Amino acid sequence: MSEFTWLDGSIVGLYLLATMIAGIMVRRYVSGVDDFLVAGREMNVYLGIASLAATEFGIVTCMYSSEAGYKYGFAGAFPGIANFLAMLIVGWTGFCIKPLRDSGVITIPELLDQRFGGRVRWATGVVIVLGGLLNMGVFLRVGGEFLVAVTGLDTIRMGDGFVEQHKLELMMTILLVAVVIYTVLGGMLSVLVTDYLQFVVMSAGLLTVTLLILVKIGWTQLVDTVESHYGAAGFNPLLNEALGWDFVVFNVLVNTASVLTWQTAIARVLASKDTDTGRKVYARTSFFFLCRWVIPVLWGISALAMCPVGVSSLQAMPRFLATFLPMGFMGLLVAAMLAADMSTDSSYMLTWGGVIYNDILAPLRRGRAWSERKGLLWNRTIVALIGVFLLFYGLWYPLKGDLWSYLAVTGTIYLASISTLLIACCYWPRANSWGAAAAIVVGAAIPVIFLASEQFPATEQIAKTIGPNTAGIAAYVLTGLAMVVGSLLKPRTMTADKDPQS
Amino acid sequence: MMQHWFWLSATVLVVVWYSSITIYVAVRGAVDIKHMLAALSDNRRKQPTDDQSGGAGK
Numbered sequence: 001m002s003e004f005t006w007l008d009g010s011i012v013g014l015y016l017l018a019t020m021i022a023g024i025m026v027r028r029y030v031s032g033v034d035d036f037l038v039a040g041r042e043m044n045v046y047l048g049i050a051s052l053a054a055t056e057f058g059i060v061t062c063m064y065s066s067e068a069g070y071k072y073g074f075a076g077a078f079p080g081i082a083n084f085l086a087m088l089i090v091g092w093t094g095f096c097i098k099p100l101r102d103s104g105v106i107t108i109p110e111l112l113d114q115r116f117g118g119r120v121r122w123a124t125g126v127v128i129v130l131g132g133l134l135n136m137g138v139f140l141r142v143g144g145e146f147l148v149a150v151t152g153l154d155t156i157r158m159g160d161g162f163v164e165q166h167k168l169e170l171m172m173t174i175l176l177v178a179v180v181i182y183t184v185l186g187g188m189l190s191v192l193v194t195d196y197l198q199f200v201v202m203s204a205g206l207l208t209v210t211l212l213i214l215v216k217i218g219w220t221q222l223v224d225t226v227e228s229h230y231g232a233a234g235f236n237p238l239l240n241e242a243l244g245w246d247f248v249v250f251n252v253l254v255n256t257a258s259v260l261t262w263q264t265a266i267a268r269v270l271a272s273k274d275t276d277t278g279r280k281v282y283a284r285t286s287f288f289f290l291c292r293w294v295i296p297v298l299w300g301i302s303a304l305a306m307c308p309v310g311v312s313s314l315q316a317m318p319r320f321l322a323t324f325l326p327m328g329f330m331g332l333l334v335a336a337m338l339a340a341d342m343s344t345d346s347s348y349m350l351t352w353g354g355v356i357y358n359d360i361l362a363p364l365r366r367g368r369a370w371s372e373r374k375g376l377l378w379n380r381t382i383v384a385l386i387g388v389f390l391l392f393y394g395l396w397y398p399l400k401g402d403l404w405s406y407l408a409v410t411g412t413i414y415l416a417s418i419s420t421l422l423i424a425c426c427y428w429p430r431a432n433s434w435g436a437a438a439a440i441v442v443g444a445a446i447p448v449i450f451l452a453s454e455q456f457p458a459t460e461q462i463a464k465t466i467g468p469n470t471a472g473i474a475a476y477v478l479t480g481l482a483m484v485v486g487s488l489l490k491p492r493t494m495t496a497d498k499d500p501q502s
Numbered sequence: 503m504m505q506h507w508f509w510l511s512a513t514v515l516v517v518v519w520y521s522s523i524t525i526y527v528a529v530r531g532a533v534d535i536k537h538m539l540a541a542l543s544d545n546r547r548k549q550p551t552d553d554q555s556g557g558a559g560k
Contacts, residue, residue, distance in 0.1 A: 029542045040545060042538045046530035049523075074509045192538070196531045203524040210517060219513070223506055235506055287519055294516045 008151075008331025015201055015335040016178065019342065022197055023182025023190040033375040036187030037106055037354045038271040043192060048281035050199035051192050051347075052268045053288045057202065058344030059143040059337050062296045064407060066317035069300025073226035073234025075243060076300070080293025082248075082255040084286050090259050091282030094275070099426045100266070101275040108261055108418060109359040115425045116436040118362070123440050124418060125359030128263060130444070131414030132352045133389065134451075135407055139348070140394035142314075143341045144172040149318035150334060172394060175341065180387040183346040184380045188271060191346050198339035205336020208329065209321070210295050213302050216324075222298065225305040246469035253476045254408050257419035262411070263351045349390075353382040409447045409468050416479040417443025424483055435487030443479035446471060 030036050043051070068076030090097060105111045109128065113121035145168065147153070153167055163170065182190045213222075226234035233240035237248055259265065259282075269278035296317070303311075303320035311319055325333055357379050370378075417440045424431035424439075450471040453459035463471075 026539070029539060029546070031546050035542065039538065040542050042541045042545075044534040044537060046527050047534035047538065050527050050531045053527075074506070077509075077512075189542070193535055196535060199531070200524065200528045203520065207517065207521055207524065214513075214517075219510065223509075235509060287515075288523070290512065291516045291520045294512055295520075298513065 005327050005330070007328050008334060011328070011331030012335050012338065015339065019194050019197055019339070020178065020182060023194045023346075024185055026189045026193050027182075027185040029189050030185075030187055030376070032372040033357075033379060034106075035189060036376055036379050037350070037358070038267070039188040039192055041271055042273060043268070043271045043277075044273055045277055045280050045284065047192055047196060048268050048272060048277065049285045049288075051195035051343075052265060052281060052285045053292075054195040054199040054202060054340065054343035055191075055264050055268075055347040056289070056344070057292045057340050058139060059146045059341040060139045060344070060407070061292055062299070062337065062340065063142050063146055063314060063317070065293050065296035066300035066303065067313045068293075069297030070304050070313045070316045071300075072237070072240055072243060073230045073301060073304075074297065075230075075234055075237040075240050077290075077293045077297040078237045078243070078248060079251045079255060080290045080297075082251045083259070083289040083293070086252075086256040086259040087282055087286035087289050090256075091279050091284070091286060094279050096260050096422050096426050097266070097269050097278060097282065098275055100422070101269050101272065101278045106270060107263065107355050107358045108266060108422060109355065112421055112425055112436065113359075113362075115431070116421070116433045118366075120421075120433055120436045120440070121359050121362065123437070124414075124421065125355050125362075127414045127417060127440055127444050128355050129352050129360065131410055131412070131447075132263060132348070132355075133386070133393075134413065135410040136345075136348045136352070137390060137393040137410075138406065139341070139345060140172045140176060140390050141168070143175060143337075143345075144168045144394075145315070146318045146337060147171055147175075147334065149315060150322045150330065150337075152322055173391060175338070176345065176387055176391055179342050179345045180349070180384055183350055184383050187379065187383075188267075188350060191343075191350055192271075194346065195343045198343040201339040202336045202343070205332045205339070206295050209325065209333055209336075210298060212325070212329065213298060217302050217305060221305055222301050226301055229304060244469075246467070246473060250408065250469040250472040254411065254415060254472065257415035257476070258411060261415060261418040261422055263355060264347050267347070267351050267354070345390075349383050349386045353379060353386055356382050406468075408472060409451060412447045412472050412475050413444050415443075416447075416475040420476075420479045420483045424487070428487075431483065431487050432490050434490035435483040435485070438482035438486030439479045442482040443475060446475040446478065 034040055065077070065080070068079075070076075089095070100108065100111055103111050103114065105114075107125075107128075109121040109124040112124055148168055148171055153171070182194060186193075230240070233243075237243040238245060240247075265282075268281055272278035272281060299317050299321070302324070303316040306324065307316050307320045321333060322330075357375070361378070420439045420443065421431075421436050424435065450463060450466070450468070453463040
């Protein structure tokens with residue numbers, strides 16, 4: 001039975017009220033599309049750190065990381081190590097992000113346009129939105145499932161009617177409507193200000209729950225639990241049969257590519273006051289990317305230690321917390337998780353919406369400039385439509401396999417091709433539009449075919465045999481190869497592409 | 503227990519670093535918001551009319 005009481009409800013209500021007020025109040029500072037999409041490029045380092053951290057930690061992050069802890073022990077936290085190192089190195093060296101921010105663009109496809117032409121910009125826009133929205137499609141349902149489980153709503157009867165049958169859907173809708181309201185009104189400004197609030201609330205909740213676990217359960221019991229369930233494989237992913245070298249390689253590739261091109265992270269670099277600020281935001285937030293794995297992995301291991309057998313790996317952590325946390329702490333946890341989820345949803349909707357407006361709709365604006373008012377109206381409409389899409393996609397898509405694998409594979413739809421294009425665009429003078437087109441097609445085709453074959457009974461077994469890690473590695477390797485071969489095939493006389501750095 | 507020193511030190515570092523950065527960012531982030539909103543107000547005063555810039559996209 002959950003410990004969620006009126007005191008917890010009041011904490012959550014207070015947090016929601018503060019967020020909505022802050023998010024809606026800053027809308028008066030939005031006077032144009034630049035303000036809406038990149039906060040007028042006035043973001044400084046610490047606001048950037050808060051925003052990036054809040055955006056990149058949602059309920060979905062907590063759920064897949066804790067699932068990894070429950071299923072693989074400490075070894076499940078390896079993606080966090082890869083992510084931390086990639087972010088630190090990129091922030092330190094400015095690899096790709098320096099030329100990107102220096103170019104003054106709003107999205108990556110806009111930079112690619114300068115080198116590979118308008119068609120590549122449009123195609124990369126489509127691929128980014130496809131990968132991003134499919135990836136984000138499961139956020140709402142996972143968030144709703146977490147909240148229903150920790151608050152104990154699934155065990156409370158609410159009559160026999162519509163509300164009782166659709167508790168999860170109603171929870172998802174309320175969550176989404178709140179986020180859509182302030183994102184549509186204030187764009188990136190609302191996202192930054194609410195992200196700041198959400199970072200503080202989220203961090204307070206995450207740290208409190210983790211300290212409580214370490215004090216009440218203890219480090220020794222956590223280690224013993226992993227030891228008894230998984231042995232040495234619970235501490236080293238290379239020794240773990242379910243993970244292994246392909247998991248390690250795939251995660252190094254995914255995390256490096258996402259640091260370079262994940263639009264929600266890159267949006268913080270592009271919204272920064274200058275290139276140095278963007279690099280500092282990356283380097284100084286990098287360790288958070290280890291925290292965002294280690295903390296939920298500890299929660300997942302605690303669930304393994306304390307939960308009865310028979311609970312699903314995804315549900316184990318919320319069910320454990322529902323009974324573990326005392327009164328008051330549950331409200332803090334729910335507020336923290338709501339904060340984490342709202343900041344992620346708002347930022348993701350705005351970012352993918354920005355790519356739709358800036359790159360996919362770019363041909364509509366060619367030759368005739370749109371007024372700021374019209375641009376704002378389009379951006380707001382797109383964000384609202386993404387909200388509608390999320391609601392329906394989240395309701396019907398059946399998740400197969402574990403959550404992190406789904407996210408890594410859907411992310412790869414664009415991570416493989418866009419990271420290849422970005423690196424080639426910044427550092428390989430011979431790269432051209434033929435190579436770019438080949439990379440886009442190959443990079444998107446492999447993960448889409450893999451995801452589709454997982455859903456059909458005839459091909460399900462083949463997909464299972466190949467596995468998400470091998471499919472993912474193949475996508476990165478073949479995409480790089482497609483870029484090289486395609487570029488070399490195009491005769492030099494036909495290459496009239498421009499170099500963005502020249 | 504000490505044979506898993508890597509995960510023990512990672513956990514300790516995570517808790518200590520995250521606690522410190524939360525307090526620091528909470529203070530400095532509020533200052534950043536104040537400056538950002540002031541700068542946006544200034545920009546708005548300097549550009550009283552626009553309406554034909556075509557938005558962000560080029």
